[in-house]
Amino acid sequence: MEYSGSYLTFIADHLNQFFSYTSFANFTVGHFIMICIGLAFIYLAIAKEYEPLLLVPIGFGILVGNIAFTPGFQIGIYESGSVLNYLYFGVMQGIYPPLIFLGIGAMTDFSALISNPKLMLVGAAAQLGIFGAYAIALFLGFSPSEAGSIGIIGGADGPTAIFLASKLAPDLLGAIAISAYSYMALVPVIQPPVMRLLTTSKERLIRMKPPRAVSKTEKVMFPIIGLLLTAFIVPSGLPLLGMLFFGNLLKESTVTKRLADTAKGPLIDIVTILIGLTVGASTQATTFLTAKSVGIFVLGAASFIIATFGGVMFVKILNLFLKEGNKMNPLIGNAGVSAVPDSARVSQIVGLQYDKTNHLLMHAMGPNVAGVIGSAVAAGILLGFLA
Amino acid sequence: MKMLIKQFKQTGLLLCLLFAIHSGFSQSGSDLRINEVLVDNDSNYVDDFGQRSSWIEIFNTAYNNVNIGGMYLTNDPKNPTKYLIPKGDPMTIIPQRNYLVFFADNRTTRGILHLNFDLEHSDYLALYDVNGKTMIDEIRFMRQNPDISFGRLNDGSDEFGMLNKTTPKASNYTGTVVTAGEEFVKMDPYGLGMAVIAMSVVFMALILLYLVFKNTRRLYTIDLKKLFTKEKMLKDINETQDISGEVNAAISMALYLYRNELHDHEETVLTIKKVARTYSPWSSKIYGLRNPHR
Incomplete structure (x- = not known):
């Protein structure tokens, strides 16, 4: 069709059309807010070094996801056929989280847990945050599936939260993942006040027995027995538990060093990049900025506080039944949330504030890795009950 | 002898694998169910030719695709291989938790979904596996009123009855579906x-x-040979094995320092080695590119 106007009008029309395709024409206040959040994540990661491996990809992903565009060009993460949509497939179908668990398994040393198996119970107690947040979410009017997905934030385990949310409440996946990772990064800020509030100065000074040496046989047996016992009870947690223990067997068997190195190195790095970027990009302002997202953030904070409360209080109660000399320092209770190794590091830092020679890190690693198992089991239960 | 044992092991492994593969396939076939049957189709579901006839709905209860090709449908208990469902047609692949409808109109020229029998004088239907001998499912149905189908009250369940609504290629349960979560919250x-x-x-x-x-540590540290020796020796072993992590850390640190110092010491040692270069045209200066022209 021949253009009827003058050349200048022709150029102006096309420039106008070009402008309508730019981000400026489609930009909203929501996009601005989300870009600010993305920048804040990047700042926290680089300047404060809060979980940089997660917050940098997520923060940048938020920027990517909130560049406004005209729909229909297969650009956005929610548009079928777009590159980002293909990458997001791994999140939506719950493919990435088990792969991350494989790497975590290959990285994790369960020695602290094996040498003092009592610490497993602390990891179980800290899962209270999941079910506390679930109950509050139900009370606030979220549907059972949504409440379950929100509750899992209290497990302080990003991959688990993404895995469960992708199965139970895919619509809330972005908000849940962002909330889980944000609070995992903020563990050093959230947990210490709760720990101080719940413990006496005498309890903070408790010295724990040094862990015994763990043999190779025990280390090899742990992932096998661990898988059989936990997965038989909660088969729905199999993708996470199976990969976690498989990764650990690769490490501990010492005959599959190459596979273990790949799992804990290039593989987990690639998946972390993909999961971080796509989860960040999924926070497109048009779908993300809702009252529900705000609610999820509030509940996420509550779940972390309840989880810390559960872990610390459980150690205090357990101490009532333990002999003098076998008592545990309640400051390791917070490590039951599975933000590895940040929450264990918090135990160490807070412990050192009261006794510069009392190193709690090795003891706190026990409940910390037990928390990983506990949160995967909890996710399996929620999936079993609510799916 | 060793070779024989090795061969035996390999054969055993292969057999196990074959068995696993076979059982995997047969399990898929056994997941099919005759789900719903409408004998008297008066004003109900029409086929691709716009005709109404009796139809049979097969439901795949599995969570994976199942190929019904090569299996048999029959309305005669004495003739299990009455209708061979053709193989190699994409239509015969039933997706997970999905349905396939056959028309019992005795008109096989209309396609593979049209059977070579009808249900006018039948009260029996069976689905046989590809070997024509293993029965996968069978149902007996009573005479029906027009457009009222007979089938499982829930897809794949064992409860049969007349269905309130005919549901070809759809779930037999037509009530409100309550999710597990909603039920739990109630x-x-x-x-x-x-x-x-x-x-x-x-x-x-x-x-x-x-x-x-x-308790596992106790179990695997039991040395059966030592069980029958003096008790004192056992005690000694247990004592030696109970080394704390701190002791190990101290030993490791000492070893580390020792090796580091050893390394430092090594660096001060000068060694003079005679270097011998054997002649090779590849390394010869005569043929080198940087050799200046004369």
Whole structure:
């Protein structure tokens, strides 16, 4: 069709059309807010070094996801056929989280847990945050599936939260993942006040027995027995538990060093990049900025506080039944949330504030890795009950 | 002898693999069910030719695709291989938890979904596996009123009856579907039950791990040979094995320092080695590119 106007009008029309395709024409206040959040994540990661491996990809992903565009060009993460949509497939179908668990398994040393198996119970107690947040979410009017997905934030385990949310409440996946990772990064800020509030100065000074040496046989047996016992009870947690223990067997068997190195190195790095970027990009302002997202953030904070409360209080109660000399320092209770190794590091830092020679890190690693198992089991239960 | 044992092991492994593969396939075939049958199709579902005839709905109860090609459908208990469902047609692949409808109109020229029998004088239907001998499913049905189908009250269930609505290629259950979560919340609106049950399960799983790992060390450190020797020796062994992590750390640190110092010491040693270069045209200066022209 021949253009009827003058050349200048022709150029102006096309420039106008070009402008309508730019981000400026489609930009909203929501996009601005989300870009600010993305920048804040990047700042926290680089300047404060809060979980940089997660917050940098997520923060940048938020920027990517909130560049406004005209729909229909297969650009956005929610548009079928777009590159980002293909990458997001791994999140939506719950493919990435088990792969991350494989790497975590290959990285994790369960020695602290094996040498003092009592610490497993602390990891179980800290899962209270999941079910506390679930109950509050139900009370606030979220549907059972949504409440379950929100509750899992209290497990302080990003991959688990993404895995469960992708199965139970895919619509809330972005908000849940962002909330889980944000609070995992903020563990050093959230947990210490709760720990101080719940413990006496005498309890903070408790010295724990040094862990015994763990043999190779025990280390090899742990992932096998661990898988059989936990997965038989909660088969729905199999993708996470199976990969976690498989990764650990690769490490501990010492005959599959190459596979273990790949799992804990290039593989987990690639998946972390993909999961971080796509989860960040999924926070497109048009779908993300809702009252529900705000609610999820509030509940996420509550779940972390309840989880810390559960872990610390459980150690205090357990101490009532333990002999003098076998008592545990309640400051390791917070490590039951599975933000590895940040929450264990918090135990160490807070412990050192009261006794510069009392190193709690090795003891706190026990409940910390037990928390990983506990949160995967909890996710399996929620999936079993609510799916 | 060793070769024989090795061959035996390999054969055993192969047989196990074959058995596993075979059982995997047969399990898929056995997941099919005759789900719904309409004999008297008066004003109901029409085929691709716009004709109404009796139809049979097959439901795949599995969570994977199942190929019904090569299996048999029959209305005669004495003739299990009455209609061979052709192989190699994409239509015969039933997706997970999905349906396939056959027309019992005795008109096979209309396609593979049209059977070579009708149900006018039948009260029996069966589905046989590809070998024509293994029965996968069979149903007996009573005479029906026009457009009222007979089938399983829920897809794949064992309860049969006349269905309120005919549902070809759709779920037989036409009531309101309540999800497991909604059902759970009806019984436990505040989430307290969930918290108690779930925490108990988490504790149970980790208590089991705790108990196992509290005791496994004792189990595997038992040396059967030493069991029958003097008790004192056993005591000695247990004492030597109970080394704390701190002791290990101290030993490691000492070794580390020792090796580091050893390394420093090594660096001060000068060694003079005679270097011998054997002649090779590849390394010869005569043929080198940087050799200046004369």
